[in-house]
Amino acid sequence: MRRFSPVSRPLALCAALLVVLGLSLPAQVARAADDPGLLNVTGTAQIPAIPDMATIRIGVVTEDRRADRALAGNASQMSAVLAKLQGFDVAPRDLQTSDLSLSPVYEPGQDYRGQSRRIVAFRASNILTVRVRDLERLGEILDASVGDGANSFGGLSFGVQAPGPLETAAREAAMKDALARAETLATAAGVGLGPIRSITEQGGFRGPQMMRAEMAMADAAVPVAAGEVSMSATVSLVIELAQ
Known part of the structure; x- marks a missing residue:
């Protein structure tokens, strides 16, 4: 049996590898051509x-020197808006409250020492998203909502129910x-x-x-x-x- 020297062994492996690559290349080219x-x-x-449906965002913003009274006033005005909407047969599933917040209101500017401004009031905000499925009454709903307590308007968009x-x-x-x-x-x-x-x-x-x-x-x-x-x-x- 013929023995390979340590030097000839890598050469034999390289030669075998070249033979394998040489045989496989024509097949790869043929597949690419096809x-x-x-x-x-x-x-x-x-x-x-x-469109047969509208979505409106109306809000109530109230301010008071006391935080609890700002929230109470906001809740009272929003309750009036919700009651009015129920009178237009707006279903509960078409009403969603969001962005309920309470934040301090600072006096304008800074004092003579550059210190932080003091709090002069608290602002409560509440946003109500309403889906209106009867477009013929959309204008009435907007008018009534503003008249009964809503004092901010966040937008109006139209869509389809199905x-x-x-x-x-x-x-x-x-x-x-x-x-x-x-x-x-x-x-x-x-x-x-x-x-x-x-x-x-x-x-x-x-x-x-x-x-x-x-x-x-x-x-x-x-x-x-x-x-x-x-x-x-x-x-x-x-x-x-x-x-």
Whole structure:
């Protein structure tokens, strides 16, 4: 039996490794040549809808020299607002209290020694989020809320009560848009489309978002325009190209 010297043994291993690599490279190149190629496309869609619900944020802010009286006054005014909203048949599930806070109010500026300002009062704040499902009464609700104690307004947005069908329609339209883009690109490149490798929904849904205000509510105490909302979807496809 032939014995390898310590010096020749590494040389034999390197030679064997080169043989293995040399035999495997042609197979790897062949597989790359057979790859049909992939096309990445993105489709978008936006489905408009008439809103049937509004969300408002109204608040009560009270001040008093004593913290307990500031809180008590705030609670009294907010109770009056809640009672008025119940008169408009706003369901309890559509009312949510948030951002209840109590903070000191300092006198303006600093004293002559640059010392911290002293507390002159306490401010209590309470925010109420209200979902209004009867848009014809939205103006009345805003007017009544302010008249019965709400003295701050945090914003108004419109939406739909059942967004599911809009989401489905947006997804379907985004998929059609992506496939149409893929067909256009493949035709221009002179190739065909093969099977879809992957489907990715990017970013979820935005909306409903306010787009434009054009539907006035003439009989409302506070003029309000509901306008139009939309649901958006984005879909990305990876499609195999047919040679």
